[in-house]
Amino acid sequence: MGKSEYLKAHEGKENNVNDGTSFKIQAEHSTFTSSKTIYQISNSSSVITEPWDASRICYNEIGGDKWQYVGQWVEWRVDIPETGFYSIVLRAKQDTYSGIYVSRNVSIDGVIPFAEANNLQFNYSSNFITKGLNDGETVFKFYLTKGVHSIRMEAVLGDMAYVLSQVENSLNIINGYYRKILMVTYM
Numbered sequence: 001m002g003k004s005e006y007l008k009a010h011e012g013k014e015n016n017v018n019d020g021t022s023f024k025i026q027a028e029h030s031t032f033t034s035s036k037t038i039y040q041i042s043n044s045s046s047v048i049t050e051p052w053d054a055s056r057i058c059y060n061e062i063g064g065d066k067w068q069y070v071g072q073w074v075e076w077r078v079d080i081p082e083t084g085f086y087s088i089v090l091r092a093k094q095d096t097y098s099g100i101y102v103s104r105n106v107s108i109d110g111v112i113p114f115a116e117a118n119n120l121q122f123n124y125s126s127n128f129i130t131k132g133l134n135d136g137e138t139v140f141k142f143y144l145t146k147g148v149h150s151i152r153m154e155a156v157l158g159d160m161a162y163v164l165s166q167v168e169n170s171l172n173i174i175n176g177y178y179r180k181i182l183m184v185t186y187m
Contacts, residue, residue, distance in 0.1 A: 017084030073154035103158025
């Protein structure tokens, strides 16, 4: 199901969320992670990174270069104040892979709500970027009922899956030829 079908499926449902309604979740306060290597870290490069203190070390970020392998995930339990449509806006920085993007998917209560949420791209930047989860055109709207929900982001290959599959196939062919050459030259 695509995002337009998702919106149509929830059309006419209860929506108590005004455009000005918002609440904040600190990403470093995750509920679960897939690995002990994904943990809170300190970033003092910007005073708008919360929490921030000039004289103390504050753990105000999660992941960094520790959250880079396919299949790793971070999950948050979120208490939604009102039933309705929400945008998820992140303040994120991807400064691990220069010149390329990384991909994440987002699932809510264990389900990826629509196909476009399966391949979110985060471009390289040495600075934090604040923006809503989107497909490059429009910011996604997620329908959430009042109460506690789990939101999970997982590292995925995204568009790179096809490229890596082609590379793997090419390597298998090259290795096959290499083995044939070895058999012929060593006989």
